[in-house]
Amino acid sequence: MSSTLLIKDLHVNVDDKEILKGVDLEVNAGEVHALMGPNGNGKSTLLQTIMGHPRYQVTKGSITFDGQDVLTMSVDERAKAGLFLGMQNPGEISGVTNSDFLKAAINARRKTPISLFNFYKEIEGNIKKLKMKEDLAHRFVNDGFSGGEKKRNEILQMMILKPKIAMLDEIDSGLDVDAIKLVADAILEEKEKEGTGLIIVSHYDRFFGIIKPTHAHVIVDGRIVVEGDSELVEKIDKDGYDWLYQELKIHPVKKEERPLIFSLGTCALNPRS
Amino acid sequence: MDKIIHTKDNSDLDLYIDKDDRYIIFIDSEVLKIRYHIKKAKAKIIYIVLEELDIDLIEDGKIEDSEVTIAFIDVSKSVLKAQSRIEVKDHASLSLISKYLVSTDKDIDILCTNASKDTAVAIDNSAVALDDARLRLTCTGKIINGAKASISHQKSRTLVSGKVKDVKIDPILLIEESDVEASHAMSSGTIDEEVLYYMKSRGIKEEEAMRLLVTSYLLPDEGLFEGHEDKDAIINLIQERMEENVR
Numbered sequence: 001m002s003s004t005l006l007i008k009d010l011h012v013n014v015d016d017k018e019i020l021k022g023v024d025l026e027v028n029a030g031e032v033h034a035l036m037g038p039n040g041n042g043k044s045t046l047l048q049t050i051m052g053h054p055r056y057q058v059t060k061g062s063i064t065f066d067g068q069d070v071l072t073m074s075v076d077e078r079a080k081a082g083l084f085l086g087m088q089n090p091g092e093i094s095g096v097t098n099s100d101f102l103k104a105a106i107n108a109r110r111k112t113p114i115s116l117f118n119f120y121k122e123i124e125g126n127i128k129k130l131k132m133k134e135d136l137a138h139r140f141v142n143d144g145f146s147g148g149e150k151k152r153n154e155i156l157q158m159m160i161l162k163p164k165i166a167m168l169d170e171i172d173s174g175l176d177v178d179a180i181k182l183v184a185d186a187i188l189e190e191k192e193k194e195g196t197g198l199i200i201v202s203h204y205d206r207f208f209g210i211i212k213p214t215h216a217h218v219i220v221d222g223r224i225v226v227e228g229d230s231e232l233v234e235k236i237d238k239d240g241y242d243w244l245y246q247e248l249k250i251h252p253v254k255k256e257e258r259p260l261i262f263s264l265g266t267c268a269l270n271p272r273s
Numbered sequence: 274m275d276k277i278i279h280t281k282d283n284s285d286l287d288l289y290i291d292k293d294d295r296y297i298i299f300i301d302s303e304v305l306k307i308r309y310h311i312k313k314a315k316a317k318i319i320y321i322v323l324e325e326l327d328i329d330l331i332e333d334g335k336i337e338d339s340e341v342t343i344a345f346i347d348v349s350k351s352v353l354k355a356q357s358r359i360e361v362k363d364h365a366s367l368s369l370i371s372k373y374l375v376s377t378d379k380d381i382d383i384l385c386t387n388a389s390k391d392t393a394v395a396i397d398n399s400a401v402a403l404d405d406a407r408l409r410l411t412c413t414g415k416i417i418n419g420a421k422a423s424i425s426h427q428k429s430r431t432l433v434s435g436k437v438k439d440v441k442i443d444p445i446l447l448i449e450e451s452d453v454e455a456s457h458a459m460s461s462g463t464i465d466e467e468v469l470y471y472m473k474s475r476g477i478k479e480e481e482a483m484r485l486l487v488t489s490y491l492l493p494d495e496g497l498f499e500g501h502e503d504k505d506a507i508i509n510l511i512q513e514r515m516e517e518n519v520r
Contacts, residue, residue: 051474054466079476091471095489104485105475140489157475 003029003066003082003164003197005050010061012042012049012222019045021222022061027165027215030191032198034213034233038241038252042222043201044088047167051085052078065165080109082164086154086171088201093141098153099123101141102160109161126159129186131179147174155183159190165197166190172207184210205237218244221253275501280305290316290339295501297321306331311365315340319497321507322347323514332357336365344497345371348515353379360386366393372491373399374518375406375440387416387423387453396427398442401487403519404435411443414457418449428458432490434483484519488512 005027012020020042027033035043049056050063052075063070065081073081093101102123107113114122120137127136130152142150151171158166168187172180184207190196202208208230216232217224218241225248226232245251275295280286280302288296288309295317298307301324309318316339322328328351334343336359347353353373361367373379385394394414402408414425429442444457464486472482492512498504 053470075470075473076476076478079474085474087471087474091465091468093468093472093486093489096485100485100489101472101475101477104472104477104481108476108478108481161475 002195005070005083005165005197006062006064007046007050008062010046010049010063011059012045013057013059014045014055018059019056019222020049023219023222023224025217025224027197027199029164029195029197031215032191032200032211032213034208034211034216034230035199035201035219036203036216036233036236037219041253042219044169045222046219047085047169047199047201050078050167051075051083076108079105079161079163084158084161084163084166086151086158086166086168088169088173090142090150090154092143092145094143096141097138098141099137102137102157105157105161122160123156126156129159130156131182132156148176148179151175152179152183155186159186162190162194163196165199167199167201169201170203171200172202172204177206180204180207181210187211205233208233208237220244220248220250225250275503277503288318290314295319297501297507299323300328300330301326303327304329306333308333310335310337311339311341312337313339317342317344317497319344320346321511322349322351322353323510325350327352328354330355330357332359334359336361336367338363339365341365342368342370342497344369344493345373346491346493346511347372347379348374348491348511348518350376350518351379352377353381355379355381357381357383358386359384360388361392361394362389364389364391367395369394369396370493370497371396371398372493373408373410374401374403374487374491374515375408375437376403376518377405378407380409382411384413384415385425387414387420387425389417390419390421390423392420393424394426395424396429398427398429399432399491400430400440400442401432401434401490402437402440403487404437406435406437406440408437408440408442410441411445412457413445413447414455415447416450416453416455420450421452423450423453425453425455426457428460430459431461432487433461433463434487484516487519488515491515 007023007025010020010023037043058071103119132152151174213230213233216228218226278298280300283302284304286307290311291314293315297319300320300322303326387394400408412427414427416423416425427444429444442459444459446455446457448455469482
């Protein structure tokens with residue numbers, strides 16, 4: 001069945017500050033959407049809001065998935081409906097093994113628990129495909145993992161959970177050149193096999209070069225300011241965003257820089273000076 | 274040698290251990306006094322509380338020239354009042370591990386004394402406090418005058434998950450000798466909301482996520498039961514009871 005994620009006029013606040021200022025987006029099964037834009041302008045906010053992070057407050061607009069109102073669904077219900085977010089900074093869960101975690105995630109989608117044989121058959125093939133360490137199942141979730149291992153683990157989860165729409169937030173950061181190719185190929189294979197719709201945030205043309213987006217969107221200051229296809233991705237990789245700011249007379253949100261505060265402390269002061 | 278004891282219908286238990294013995298003691302009686310004397314042995318005593326009782330426990334132990342592990346695992350909904358006094362002498366070492374799932378009242382008072390030179394005590398307490406928990410854990414490491422080159426370390430960590438009534442952890446060191454190594458550490462925290470969100474984003478319901486986190490916090494290391502023929506069955510029993518009581 002074809003799946004559609006539909007976002008209309010989405011406004012989102014974080015800590016009472018408006019970050020998304022009216023986003024419209026439609027993603028269908030099998031499509032690959034590149035979500036681009038300078039840092040701090042709303043890409044991750046959009047993905048986290050779709051997934052239901054409690055910090056992100058929707059003040060206006062709607063998100064529907066196959067006609068269902070996503071905003072009334074809990075986070076786990078969104079996941080079970082077929083949404084998946086491969087996170088930029090996946091959580092570390094010390095004490096919980098990957099196998100227990102994955103089993104719980106699989107069983108959450110089933111009426112009867114998966115058999116141990118089928119479970120290991122399912123994960124072992126994918127672990128090999130992603131060239132991950134064989135002991136992964138017995139290690140604690142992301143605990144002590146390198147940046148690259150964490151990202152591969154996100155993709156492993158995606159491959160096992162088979163979402164209808166997968167959102168991948170800078171999934172290629174922390175990966176070396178070979179690993180980028182490996183992960184991109186695995187994502188593409190999954191898309192072909194399962195018809196997964198993809199929303200991908202990345203700063204690297206190399207990744208998009210393999211994934212080949214069918215759609216591209218640029219978010220600046222909480223709005224999608226330009227849309228296109230893989231040609232737009234190539235242009236941004238070549239020319240950056242300045243031409244956009246000039247053409248559209250817009251300014252990106254700059255990340256707040258915290259002032260560096262030095263304190264000598266009273267014990268370092270010479271009272272006689 | 275492995276021995277499994279059920280304390281049902283017993284109010285007193287006396288053990289003299291001078292061989293490399295391992296005891297698993299299921300506490301299923303409400304009033305219990307346990308005395309043990311361990312001498313020239315490599316021993317392990319693991320107490321397990323699974324039943325929902327109102328337990329009044331007194332432990333009085335002497336450890337001489339031995340290498341001993343004592344573990345106390347209470348994953349029950351029992352009300353527990355426990356007083357533990359353990360004396361470590363003559364080059365002996367003690368590793369004391371305790372794990373408590375708390376949803377009722379638990380009042381635990383532990384005193385481990387390094388009673389002669391070259392003795393070592395390491396205490397590792399973990400507790401998960403659920404809704405309505407009232408936990409008072411006083412853990413004292415004492416090194417007496419003359420117990421030179423002795424070691425006493427303790428750490429206690431608590432995970433608060435729910436609306437607890439009261440949680441109080443008191444780590445205490447009483448040091449009467451200067452030539453020693455001693456420390457205590459205590460941490461208390463709640464379940465990380467970001468971790469919970471991450472788990473939910475994979476379709477895991479909040480209750481199931483909590484169950485996974487709590488059991489991972491308290492489930493004893495398999496090594497504790499190493500070599501025991503019923504190792505898997507006992508760990509499963511603890512895990513099942515813990516899961517029941519977290520729900």
